[in-house]
Amino acid sequence: MAQAAAEMNDDDKALVISQLANGILRLTLNNPPANALSIALMQTLRDELAAAEENREVRVVVIAAAGKLFSAGHDLKEMTGHREDADRGRAFFEKTMRMCSDIMLQITNLPKPVIAEVDGLATAAGCQLVATCDLAICTDTSTFCTPGVNIGLFCSTPMVAISRAAHRKQAMEMLLTGEPVDASAAKEYGLVNRVVPKEYLRTVSDKYASAIASKSPLTLKIGKGAFYQQMDRPLAEAYDYTAWVMTENMLARDAEEGINAFLEKRDPEWTGR
Structure with a gap:
């Protein structure tokens, strides 16, 4: 596996914590409190997924997150900081969107199933990540939204994954209003497979992952x-x-x-x- 997380002595410093056991690779986003998809985190996640594809021991991947949020999407502070660049940030914005899109394609093209294990808020590109995974399991207190419209930035790239996972009218409702939907609505929309109490999240995701890992x-x-x-x-x-x-x-x-x-x-x- 990629060693970016494993070589760290302190997992608190690793942007993605990588753990492999019984064919199940757990990749935990570790950039609290928001678990923002910064350039550094996305690069680490991309490297881990690439390594997972090559590692014959990996049968299934679970993407989870540390802290109270699954992911609040892109790091807006990081992006805003580049508005002072000579091109007003265009090159950095393009890099950010392209890297995120590449990761979503990487997940879809990965020849191993990927499960999102969600506890808390998944918003914008974080919601995109959930919608992109092959399966998604969330706690009954999780929420999902695409709030870009509220700040003048339509969630166009998240729209690609969400419109393919959710029903069209519900996807448009999320994108146009920017309002959060709760876990039961997310299941009704088609964004997640199962909604479980917080204390059973790991048990249920492990059950799914183990069942998949037992297959050819x-x-x-x-x-x-x-x-x-x-x-x-x-x-x-x-x-x-x-x-x-x-x-x-x-x-x-x-x-x-x-x-x-x-x-x-x-x-x-x-x-x-």
């Missing part, structure tokens, strides 16, 4: 990739594509092993081939 890593890679590839295709083309995917999947050794294990009533032994 090759099958997870094939399935996650196919899910996003087929979504925006016309119906007939989507069926053509997924029929080809299933045929290739059927020829994989893990599919042969899994089917034989099912028929023989035993646990499969995955090889990732």
Whole structure:
């Protein structure tokens, strides 16, 4: 794994705390109180995700956060500080938005499932991060919003992920009003999968992660990739594509092993081939 967090003697100084156990990689945003997505934090998160892709021991990634907020989005103080640049901050703003967008694409393209474990406020790019993850589990006191419209900065990049996760009318409601939605509304909208009491958050996310980590890593890679590839295709083309995917999947050794294990009533032994 990337060593940015692991080499720190004091986890309080690490912007992302990395912990790997039983195939589950926990990446904890550690930039309280707001867990703002500063350039430094995003760079660290990007490095950790890149390392996770290469590490065969990682089966599933959980993105959590330290403190009372999941993430308040971009670091507005950091961004405002660059308004004194000769270009009024254009280059820095472009760098910030591009890096954030790259991370969202990185999560979507990662051949391993990513779960958001949310406790507290997820706003703007923080809400975008939740919407981008493959699954999301939150506490019943968590809230979600895209408040950029309130400060003259429409949440256009968060809109990409949120409009693909939530129903269109609800996504527009969030974007146009900037008002927060509670956990139960977030589940109704499609932003999260489960809402649980705070004391059960880690237990439930671990349960999901463990269940996923027990599957064939090759099958997870094939399935996650196919899910996003087929979504925006016309119906007939989507069926053509997924029929080809299933045929290739059927020829994989893990599919042969899994089917034989099912028929023989035993646990499969995955090889990732």
